[in-house]
Amino acid sequence: MNVSILNIGDELLIGQVVNTNAARMAQMLNAAGMEVARTAVIGDNREDILSALLSMLDNSDAVLMTGGLGPTKDDITKHVLCEFFGATLVENAEALANVHRLFEAMHLEVTPINRQQAWVPDCCTMINNLRGTAPGMWFELPKTGQVVVSLPGVPYEMEGLMTDEVVPRLRAHFRTAHVIHKNILVQGIGESFLSDLIESWEKSLPSTIRLAYLPQAGMVKLRLTARGDDRHALENQIADALNGFYPLAGQYVVGEDFETLAEALAAQFTRRGFTLATAESCTGGTIASRLTALAGASAYFRGGVVAYSNEVKECALGVEHETLLQHGAVSEATVRQMAEGVRQRLGADYGVATSGIAGPTGGTAGKPVGTVWMAVASPTGITTRVKQFGNDRQRVIERATNEVMAMLLHSLTEK
Amino acid sequence: MNVSILNIGDELLIGQVVNTNAARMAQMLNAAGMEVARTAVIGDNREDILSALLSMLDNSDAVLMTGGLGPTKDDITKHVLCEFFGATLVENAEALANVHRLFEAMHLEVTPINRQQAWVPDCCTMINNLRGTAPGMWFELPKTGQVVVSLPGVPYEMEGLMTDEVVPRLRAHFRTAHVIHKNILVQGIGESFLSDLIESWEKSLPSTIRLAYLPQAGMVKLRLTARGDDRHALENQIADALNGFYPLAGQYVVGEDFETLAEALAAQFTRRGFTLATAESCTGGTIASRLTALAGASAYFRGGVVAYSNEVKECALGVEHETLLQHGAVSEATVRQMAEGVRQRLGADYGVATSGIAGPTGGTAGKPVGTVWMAVASPTGITTRVKQFGNDRQRVIERATNEVMAMLLHSLTEK
Numbered sequence: 165m166n167v168s169i170l171n172i173g174d175e176l177l178i179g180q181v182v183n184t185n186a187a188r189m190a191q192m193l194n195a196a197g198m199e200v201a202r203t204a205v206i207g208d209n210r211e212d213i214l215s216a217l218l219s220m221l222d223n224s225d226a227v228l229m230t231g232g233l234g235p236t237k238d239d240i241t242k243h244v245l246c247e248f249f250g251a252t253l254v255e256n257a258e259a260l261a262n263v264h265r266l267f268e269a270m271h272l273e274v275t276p277i278n279r280q281q282a283w284v285p286d287c288c289t290m291i292n293n294l295r296g297t298a299p300g301m302w303f304e305l306p307k308t309g310q311v312v313v314s315l316p317g318v319p320y321e322m323e324g325l326m327t328d329e330v331v332p333r334l335r336a337h338f339r340t341a342h343v344i345h346k347n348i349l350v351q352g353i354g355e356s357f358l359s360d361l362i363e364s365w366e367k368s369l370p371s372t373i374r375l376a377y378l379p380q381a382g383m384v385k386l387r388l389t390a391r392g393d394d395r396h397a398l399e400n401q402i403a404d405a406l407n408g409f410y411p412l413a414g415q416y417v418v419g420e421d422f423e424t425l426a427e428a429l430a431a432q433f434t435r436r437g438f439t440l441a442t443a444e445s446c447t448g449g450t451i452a453s454r455l456t457a458l459a460g461a462s463a464y465f466r467g468g469v470v471a472y473s474n475e476v477k478e479c480a481l482g483v484e485h486e487t488l489l490q491h492g493a494v495s496e497a498t499v500r501q502m503a504e505g506v507r508q509r510l511g512a513d514y515g516v517a518t519s520g521i522a523g524p525t526g527g528t529a530g531k532p533v534g535t536v537w538m539a540v541a542s543p544t545g546i547t548t549r550v551k552q553f554g555n556d557r558q559r560v561i562e563r564a565t566n567e568v569m570a571m572l573l574h575s576l577t578e579k
Numbered sequence: 580m581n582v583s584i585l586n587i588g589d590e591l592l593i594g595q596v597v598n599t600n601a602a603r604m605a606q607m608l609n610a611a612g613m614e615v616a617r618t619a620v621i622g623d624n625r626e627d628i629l630s631a632l633l634s635m636l637d638n639s640d641a642v643l644m645t646g647g648l649g650p651t652k653d654d655i656t657k658h659v660l661c662e663f664f665g666a667t668l669v670e671n672a673e674a675l676a677n678v679h680r681l682f683e684a685m686h687l688e689v690t691p692i693n694r695q696q697a698w699v700p701d702c703c704t705m706i707n708n709l710r711g712t713a714p715g716m717w718f719e720l721p722k723t724g725q726v727v728v729s730l731p732g733v734p735y736e737m738e739g740l741m742t743d744e745v746v747p748r749l750r751a752h753f754r755t756a757h758v759i760h761k762n763i764l765v766q767g768i769g770e771s772f773l774s775d776l777i778e779s780w781e782k783s784l785p786s787t788i789r790l791a792y793l794p795q796a797g798m799v800k801l802r803l804t805a806r807g808d809d810r811h812a813l814e815n816q817i818a819d820a821l822n823g824f825y826p827l828a829g830q831y832v833v834g835e836d837f838e839t840l841a842e843a844l845a846a847q848f849t850r851r852g853f854t855l856a857t858a859e860s861c862t863g864g865t866i867a868s869r870l871t872a873l874a875g876a877s878a879y880f881r882g883g884v885v886a887y888s889n890e891v892k893e894c895a896l897g898v899e900h901e902t903l904l905q906h907g908a909v910s911e912a913t914v915r916q917m918a919e920g921v922r923q924r925l926g927a928d929y930g931v932a933t934s935g936i937a938g939p940t941g942g943t944a945g946k947p948v949g950t951v952w953m954a955v956a957s958p959t960g961i962t963t964r965v966k967q968f969g970n971d972r973q974r975v976i977e978r979a980t981n982e983v984m985a986m987l988l989h990s991l992t993e994k
Binding site for chain 2: 187387
């Protein structure tokens, strides 16, 4: 079974909004054993919507659309779907009750423009949207059994509707094969070197397993995907594949079955009962933000200091004035004191610190843009590392965040 | 002139990586006056690449492709392009020199697999990639003058090649109309209410101007796009449109010509010479991370405290133990002390604070999940606000971040 995703919205085409919906929908469909063959983005434009729908229905069992369902003039998806299916808009009582419920909760009156949100094509099944005023819509093509679903583009409304309604309905409507994904997070080796290292293993994988290299800033995520009818057999094949992998490249593995280093860290800290504090200069709160984005972070994350200025490094972390004068903020001596300072002052078992030059300015001959010192302070000592992460600000921040998280994970799991 | 973007990669189709390339490329093309008509994502699959290329060339002047140029087995774009154009792979001396240069800088040896990166189809113009080993490739269809460009999928390599080479070459190859975008950031009013408020104005806009509503968490970005041959006339039309807008909805405007609140804040702080410190509980470093993602943040951002635990609120921010006991961490009294505490301790002019329940657990009847207290401390006083941001963790963090940034911007610009 094969799904196409069609995201509609001028804002996506001019690049002001990154299309996270396609990725999130693909994740949810894959997890449920449905394969996404293609995704496309088009504008709020009648001809483009009609032709994309036609072409996707040419080679897909289902087309999932998002966007263009808002109350404003530029949102035309509903009207175009009426045209496509030869349908008429009718007011849906359940959808209207939902609009009233949402507006009452906000102590607002329903205006005529809001009321229009409850109108849906008469040939579709309305899917009630508990999180917003635009309902989802489910269409079936009677001759082929193909399905077209239209969902609002607001990410958390789309996600709620996918989870509660669309994925279960698709599973009921289509028969789906089993799909198992296995992630291996690898750090400290480049993609091509890793590929050389595991070439023989890769060639020996059974045809039911597909391997993908997913490089991220300073990391590679390997994804094994097994697909077939016998779930148990697939699980065994994945286990066999892992057994062959570890002797070759196990030393670079920082986690399994996690999407991100933050998830791997959260699992380790929670399991071991340790606590963590962060002292960030050049990463500017990104490490803390990654950790606290995950539910349950308060179990192990005590807090952090974003020590952007030297004064804050001194007053909030206890870095010595002399150290800053003598070695500078971007130095091993400074990150050591930052990591140990935050560990002690915030009463945590572990402390991590970053100090570097994210750029584009601030570099010197001795410390060019991209230089980052990192430290991990544990109950038994401090480890430090310096790296050169290039001259792209966002990439320096990303790579430093990943690198120090990997250092922390190594430090935790070595014990 | 009309461009299609084709991003290739299995990782995008299973949703493990969000496709930021399409948005970034669209931004750059739009800024240069080129319109993106559609974008699509397909897997590393021969048939899909061939059919997407054919169908995009049906209605585009140029097709920009990314991805599938890595050194590993699953990357097949180069081979498929050879097939499409009836070409043969040949080693390119300049590309090979580039591979050697990059590896020497890392003190690594060039393996045979790396050397293959320098092979390109013999019918294309090689575009040297200073940031990575996979070169860009420029193809022209002689009869139609259409262009196909293939770029690596690594975002910062793609971006470098687009800026340095592809956009200038496209502008030279095609004649392009003028496009002007004007953003207005609006906060404190929902999309449908805003639409009602400015309906008459919207209807009176000239046909050369298009209006889009781009809702974000707790904000709406309005985008006016003017397109035509006379740049000066377009600028006047945009100015007229703004003159009509402000009397209707000016009170909700938090910024113009900025993509984000962080950019608007950076401009205000830098212009006014004030400094800022942050005290974050539920937003967990996200405010600091947003601010420091922008170059030049060190001019006004002194730093922050991520006060996730109550102990950190006390020891690092000076929140009184009594206050926490009596009112709890999520209270007006606590955020007041957090904002004023971080302002004083970090020696800043302004301090902002958040404390809330991001969820999914931790809510009570009196303080349900989604409750967030926010405060802005300025040299002249403290303002606070409480909001209910729903029960989606990521959304609570996003909306609290936006809301307190908007409060701060109001506080700065009121003076």
